[in-house]
Amino acid sequence: MNIILASTSTLFGGQYLEYLKPELEKLFADVDEILFIPFARPGGISHEEYTAKAASFFSTIGKKVRGLHEFEDKAETINQAKAYFTGGGNTFLLVKTLHEEHLMSVLKQNVESGKAYLGCSAGSNIGGVNMKTTNDMPIVYPPSFDCMGLVPFNINPHYLDPNPDLHHNGETRETRILEFLTQNDLKVVGLREGNWIRRIDNRITVEGSQLTRIFEQGKEPYEIESGSEL
Amino acid sequence: MNIILASTSTLFGGQYLEYLKPELEKLFADVDEILFIPFARPGGISHEEYTAKAASFFSTIGKKVRGLHEFEDKAETINQAKAYFTGGGNTFLLVKTLHEEHLMSVLKQNVESGKAYLGCSAGSNIGGVNMKTTNDMPIVYPPSFDCMGLVPFNINPHYLDPNPDLHHNGETRETRILEFLTQNDLKVVGLREGNWIRRIDNRITVEGSQLTRIFEQGKEPYEIESGSEL
Numbered sequence: 001m002n003i004i005l006a007s008t009s010t011l012f013g014g015q016y017l018e019y020l021k022p023e024l025e026k027l028f029a030d031v032d033e034i035l036f037i038p039f040a041r042p043g044g045i046s047h048e049e050y051t052a053k054a055a056s057f058f059s060t061i062g063k064k065v066r067g068l069h070e071f072e073d074k075a076e077t078i079n080q081a082k083a084y085f086t087g088g089g090n091t092f093l094l095v096k097t098l099h100e101e102h103l104m105s106v107l108k109q110n111v112e113s114g115k116a117y118l119g120c121s122a123g124s125n126i127g128g129v130n131m132k133t134t135n136d137m138p139i140v141y142p143p144s145f146d147c148m149g150l151v152p153f154n155i156n157p158h159y160l161d162p163n164p165d166l167h168h169n170g171e172t173r174e175t176r177i178l179e180f181l182t183q184n185d186l187k188v189v190g191l192r193e194g195n196w197i198r199r200i201d202n203r204i205t206v207e208g209s210q211l212t213r214i215f216e217q218g219k220e221p222y223e224i225e226s227g228s229e230l
Numbered sequence: 231m232n233i234i235l236a237s238t239s240t241l242f243g244g245q246y247l248e249y250l251k252p253e254l255e256k257l258f259a260d261v262d263e264i265l266f267i268p269f270a271r272p273g274g275i276s277h278e279e280y281t282a283k284a285a286s287f288f289s290t291i292g293k294k295v296r297g298l299h300e301f302e303d304k305a306e307t308i309n310q311a312k313a314y315f316t317g318g319g320n321t322f323l324l325v326k327t328l329h330e331e332h333l334m335s336v337l338k339q340n341v342e343s344g345k346a347y348l349g350c351s352a353g354s355n356i357g358g359v360n361m362k363t364t365n366d367m368p369i370v371y372p373p374s375f376d377c378m379g380l381v382p383f384n385i386n387p388h389y390l391d392p393n394p395d396l397h398h399n400g401e402t403r404e405t406r407i408l409e410f411l412t413q414n415d416l417k418v419v420g421l422r423e424g425n426w427i428r429r430i431d432n433r434i435t436v437e438g439s440q441l442t443r444i445f446e447q448g449k450e451p452y453e454i455e456s457g458s459e460l
Binding site for chain 2: 008009010011012013041042043044089090092093131132133134135136137138139140141144145158160163166167168169170171175176177178179180181182183184193
């Protein structure tokens with residue numbers, strides 16, 4: 001397998017996908033066209049607008065982008081494609097669309113066969129076992145929370161440390177993930193912005209500029225360094 | 231109807247339910263026992279621990295509290311009770327439990343018949359039309375997102391304004407609610423901590439120390455003052 005699951009598409013003050021550019025040149029080295037999956041629709045933008053945004057970045061490394069929404073037979077389009085990028089946005093909307101169109105398992109099979117896959121944020125959530133550690137608002141009801149399981153754990157993208165200055169009583173991210181562990185026995189990778197998971201064949205590592213926080217049932221949360229195997 | 235739906239149980243630096251005490255003395259003036267619904271389990275605490283916490287507060291205003299989890303026939307227990315309090319925690323866990331035990335509609339009918347109801351946070355979300363504007367993590371999969379619709383809109387508890395100092399690329403609360411409106415034509419009440427919704431018969435107002443932010447399809451979000459009718 002040949003996968004990047006990134007916490008975010010964009011670093012604070014940066015341009016779309018810019019910080020990942022050297023990694024993406026390697027991930028997509030063998031292909032000249034990428035199939036973009038725009039269903040998460042960040043901020044409610046249209047599939048067309050979102051695909052244009054992805055295409056604009058990928059043109060800077062010489063790759064063509066087509067949006068999956070453009071095609072009638074989407075399963076066949078996924079089977080014919082050589083590489084994939086699922087953009088961020090709302091995970092509930094993304095997962096609902098993929099399940100309703102019976103595409104989750106088609107995409108999984110193709111990525112597991114070795115085709116390159118990039119996910120950012122919601123697009124990374126669907127690389128985990130299920131979407132139960134997304135940060136997104138449940139704006140639509142998906143027929144299932146199950147995802148592709150391209151890695152044997154769940155991902156919490158945009159992982160955020162508690163802010164002791166915030167005089168607010170909403171749950172911290174850590175509290176939410178610990179609540180998840182009371183109901184599910186599954187490792188959660190708290191992926192801070194600037195970090196990504198890299199899978200090459202059977203080797204899975206965490207990469208990027210930050211430490212990564214790991215949550216497991218019955219253990220105190222702990223930090224691992226960039227380059228560590230998962 | 232006789233309902234309070236509060237943004238939070240606890241203000242920063244305050245004690246559990248303390249800021250609502252004068253309101254709760256009025257809400258529950260005619261009853262000496264309250265049925266507590268502990269299923270949201272904040273931080274994963276047990277039903278017993280959570281019920282003890284609620285009972286400890288309500289003893290200060292002379293009310294007895296029993297936990298719904300203590301009873302075999304839960305629907306009959308709801309029908310026999312004279313007043314209700316649903317505590318905060320994880321909305322997905324709360325809604326899953328209520329739907330799986332077929333209690334959502336039983337509770338709704340009793341509250342609509344005029345029995346006093348207090349909800350905090352997740353307990354307020356279930357007073358809305360559906361739970362699609364909760365902030366919680368989807369740690370379990372409920373059979374439906376539908377809620378009681380005790381008010382003809384949705385609630386976003388713990389509403390939080392964007393923090394311009396936060397160098398983080400996760401969505402703001404406002405962005406999330408605007409995404410909800412791209413998929414649903416339903417008013418959302420962004421209820422800041424310190425505020426609550428008060429329904430007495432057919433009159434619904436927003437109360438508390440803060441302004442309240444309202445989101446509707448096709449309009450700019452706007453603020454209303456404490457005491458305004460909804």
